[in-house]
Amino acid sequence: MQVILCDSAEHVGKRAADIVEDYVRAGSAVLGLATGGSPSSTYRELIRRHREESLGFSDVRAFTLDEYAGLAPDHEQSYHTTIRREFVDHVDLPLENLMTPQGDVSDLAAEAERYDAAIGAAGGVDVQILGIGANGHIGFNEPTSSLSSRTRVKTLAGTTRRDNARFFSDGEVPRLCLTQGLGTIREARTALLVAMGANKAEAVRAMVEGPVSAHCPASVLQLHRRAVVILDPDAASLL
Numbered sequence: 001m002q003v004i005l006c007d008s009a010e011h012v013g014k015r016a017a018d019i020v021e022d023y024v025r026a027g028s029a030v031l032g033l034a035t036g037g038s039p040s041s042t043y044r045e046l047i048r049r050h051r052e053e054s055l056g057f058s059d060v061r062a063f064t065l066d067e068y069a070g071l072a073p074d075h076e077q078s079y080h081t082t083i084r085r086e087f088v089d090h091v092d093l094p095l096e097n098l099m100t101p102q103g104d105v106s107d108l109a110a111e112a113e114r115y116d117a118a119i120g121a122a123g124g125v126d127v128q129i130l131g132i133g134a135n136g137h138i139g140f141n142e143p144t145s146s147l148s149s150r151t152r153v154k155t156l157a158g159t160t161r162r163d164n165a166r167f168f169s170d171g172e173v174p175r176l177c178l179t180q181g182l183g184t185i186r187e188a189r190t191a192l193l194v195a196m197g198a199n200k201a202e203a204v205r206a207m208v209e210g211p212v213s214a215h216c217p218a219s220v221l222q223l224h225r226r227a228v229v230i231l232d233p234d235a236a237s238l239l
């Protein structure tokens, strides 16, 4: 695991964008996209490079990490809508190349299996962008998730539902989700985790210095062949 310390969120975004850009410029990249606040500075920097430095995404395919169960793709809080708003709609990545698990289907287990297979059929993810939850989750793999899990239906932890309630006007966060599993995420050729802020410091410490344990799902990245963790000073403060 390579840990890179940066002096600000903007700096984190630039270092992360450098790694993503290498894959995009190499051609036909498959990107793994995360939602949440953490990758915002990375997406802003990639959008800037698209506009000012002709970084093109027209032959890129992208898979998101997770989705809330019960929300249609065009729901304003679905992760499909979120990733379009935060990144995809601002670059030339064709919408048909954006894959997200579909949360409003009747058979969620079948959808999870289909999605996992689609990632494999695309040749796997080249670079998976990740944030980390305050409880150490990646994607929606909450503590006690199997370290070899595949894309599947999960129940959201109470803390995660409380953390994300601010995004829902009625405060009603779905109870279930679809998420790539830790085994799926581990297959990405590069795992690129960005974290900012003091509320992530304990989870970052457990991920980097703690034992590999399902109690901190992100610690599975210690076993990854190329995991890069990029931190601001607050997120790195307990290392």
Ligand code: GLP
Pocket: 034, 035, 036, 037, 038, 039, 065, 066, 130, 131, 132, 133, 134, 138, 139, 140, 160, 164
């Ligand atoms: C969310 C997402 C994760 C994200 C994490 C942290 O619930 N499912 O993919 O990395 O929690 O979110 P944030 O970056 O907003 O702190």
